[in-house]
Amino acid sequence: MTRESHRRVWRxxxxxxxSNVSVPxxxxxxxxxxxxxxxxxxxxAVAVGAMIFTFLYWGFGFLRMGTGGLTAQAFGARxxxxxxxxxxxxxxxxxxxxxALILVQYPVSLAALALVDASPAVEDLAQxxxxxxxxxxxxxxxxxxxxxxxxxxxxxxxxLWHQLFLNGANIVLDLVFVLxxxxxxxxxxxxxxxxxxxxxxxxxxxxRPILRRVGGAFVRERILDRAELRRTFVLSVDIFVRTVCLVxxxxxxxxxxxxxxxxxxxxxxxxxNFQTFMAHALDGFAHAAETLGGSAVGARDxxxxxxxxRTSALWALIAAVGFAAVYVAGGPLIIDLLTGIAEVRNTAxxxxxxxxxxxxxxxxxxxxxxxxxxxxxxxxxRNAMVASLAVYLVACAGLIPVWGNHGLWAALTIxxxxxxxxxxxxxxxxxxxxxx
Numbered sequence: 033m034t035r036e037s038h039r040r041v042w043r044x045x046x047x048x049x050x051s052n053v054s055v056p057x058x059x060x061x062x063x064x065x066x067x068x069x070x071x072x073x074x075x076x077a078v079a080v081g082a083m084i085f086t087f088l089y090w091g092f093g094f095l096r097m098g099t100g101g102l103t104a105q106a107f108g109a110r111x112x113x114x115x116x117x118x119x120x121x122x123x124x125x126x127x128x129x130x131x132a133l134i135l136v137q138y139p140v141s142l143a144a145l146a147l148v149d150a151s152p153a154v155e156d157l158a159q160x161x162x163x164x165x166x167x168x169x170x171x172x173x174x175x176x177x178x179x180x181x182x183x184x185x186x187x188x189x190x191x192l193w194h195q196l197f198l199n200g201a202n203i204v205l206d207l208v209f210v211l212x213x214x215x216x217x218x219x220x221x222x223x224x225x226x227x228x229x230x231x232x233x234x235x236x237x238x239x240r241p242i243l244r245r246v247g248g249a250f251v252r253e254r255i256l257d258r259a260e261l262r263r264t265f266v267l268s269v270d271i272f273v274r275t276v277c278l279v280x281x282x283x284x285x286x287x288x289x290x291x292x293x294x295x296x297x298x299x300x301x302x303x304x305n306f307q308t309f310m311a312h313a314l315d316g317f318a319h320a321a322e323t324l325g326g327s328a329v330g331a332r333d334x335x336x337x338x339x340x341x342r343t344s345a346l347w348a349l350i351a352a353v354g355f356a357a358v359y360v361a362g363g364p365l366i367i368d369l370l371t372g373i374a375e376v377r378n379t380a381x382x383x384x385x386x387x388x389x390x391x392x393x394x395x396x397x398x399x400x401x402x403x404x405x406x407x408x409x410x411x412x413x414r415n416a417m418v419a420s421l422a423v424y425l426v427a428c429a430g431l432i433p434v435w436g437n438h439g440l441w442a443a444l445t446i447x448x449x450x451x452x453x454x455x456x457x458x459x460x461x462x463x464x465x466x467x468x
Contacts, residue, residue: 037343044183044323045316045347047192081161081217084144090279092129094271095122095176098264100319101408103184104326111330112248115185119239120255121264122177130169137166161217168225171232178235183323185246190238198231263408270410274417281421285444288428292437299379300437302370306363306387307394310355314395317348318402326406332467341463345399352395359388386441393445396452404455407462416454423450 099122106114133140141162145155175198182191202223209219254260282304289300324340359366367380404413424447431439 034339037339038347040324040340041317041320041343041347044186044188044320045344047188048183048316048319049313051192051195081158081165081221084141084158084162085165087279087283088133088140088144089172089176090275091272092126092173092176093275094268095126095173096180097271097322097405098122098267098408098410099177099180100184100322101326101405102264102267103181104186104323104406105330105408107185107246108327108330108333112246113251113254114248114260115246116243116248116250117255117257117260118184119177119181120250121261122181123174124255125264125268126173126177127170130173133169134166137163141166157217161221164218164221165224168228171225171228174232175228175235178232178239181239182235182242183319184326185242186323186327187242188319188323190242194231194235194238197234198227201230202227267408267410270414271405274410274414277417277421281424281444281447284425284428285440288432288440289437295375295379296437298371298373298376299383300440302367302376302380303383303387305370306355306359306366307390310352310391310394311398313351313355314348314398317344317351318398320344320347321399321402322406324406325403326408329407329466334463334466337466338463341399341403344402345395348395348399352391355391356388359384359391363388383437383441386438386445390445390448393448393452397448397455400452400455400459403459404462407466409458409462412455412458412462416451416458419454420447420450423447 099118103115103118106118141159144162145158175194179191179194182188182194205223205226206220209215209223213219215222285304286297286300290297321341321344324344325337328334328337328340363384364381367377367384371377371380401413404410424443427443427446428440431442433439435442
């Protein structure tokens with residue numbers, strides 16, 4: 033690993049990590065503005081509404097992940113026409129899908145709220161939030177595509193400015209609409225919609241100089257090439273299945289934890305934040321592996337591919353060890369900062385050890401997700417995730433009756449470990465397939 037390879041990784045990972053910091057900050061501001069309204073139903077409604085959109089939009093994460101890998105390969109191959117076509121094809125998918133979401137908004141909202149056991153007052157407010165925010169779907173999905181395209185073009189700083197504008201504008205509008213104009217939940221939703229469209233406009237403007245640098249042209253025949261459209265569609269479906277399995281695994285974790293009572297459910301939620309904090313850092317190195325590895329695949333340069341993977345993995349491992357050490361040394365303090373309820377604090381401490389172990393187990397699947405995304409090996413990722421989910425469900429069935437909530441956490445750890453093992457088993461064949 034050379035000094036330049038370390039620089040390349042940090043040029044991508046650094047801005048991504050910084051931009052990720054704005055995500056929990058936005059959530060904190062949403063909580064702050066709703067928490068200063070006179071009744072708790074407003075806070076509950078935004079929490080429910082945001083959860084619905086999290087699950088709804090997660091399914092379309094392939095617009096970010098698939099676009100990033102395909103663009104990185106075209107960029108590595110120095111094919112300007114194809115770099116442009118990757119963005120155009122993503123838009124071809126994003127626009128009609130988002131319009132379809134708007135058309136079916138009513139039955140989707142009814143189905144989603146039916147699954148949430150909330151009070152009538154919270155449900156009514158959550159419906160109001162949903163009915164406003166759904167109109168931002170075209171901008172949301174297009175921003176996914178733009179973010180993936182920026183990263184695939186090695187423009188991590190552009191991605192940083194795009195994300196900072198999105199979340200920064202959302203925060204400012206939250207404060208103006210809710211605290212200034214008194215719009216409650218509809219103000220939070222409107223702030224998100226306006227910020228999404230503003231970020232889309234900014235993203236398209238930021239794309240212009242990149243398009244000039246990569247050269248080429250938007251060629252209709254290239255964009256609508258059947259083979260490339262089919263490749264994009266198949267990759268999108270594979271990533272969609274993989275993402276649904278991942279979302280289901282964590283939803284199942286929450287559901288099984290709820291069976292142990294409200295205190296354990298709250299403690300598990302607190303400890304899952306430890307995993308979220310770590311994910312914000314490791315995500316940067318996964319993006320570096322995706323971008324640099326995908327570029328090497330496009331250039332058919334095995335040596336560059338291997339170096340990109342090893343350098344990204346090294347820094348991800350250093351970050352994971354750092355998080356594990358922080359959780360060992362300061363875990364109880366972090367728990368106390370996240371909740372003031374004594375019973376929840378004590379219960380979370382009982383299961384803290386799992387949050388201390390998980391960073392070391394999670395680092396391999398995080399990095400390899402990026403590697404296989406960059407190589408556009410969607411089928412491998414899909415199969416690995418399906419197999420890991422099956423192992424996880426078996427582990428839950430066997431361990432929870434014996435160890436209770438410890439068994440649930442052990443099953444989640446096994447799930448993350450299995451993800452790493454199944455992808456690691458396929459890595460040598462992937463490396464051999466990359467040029468010479």
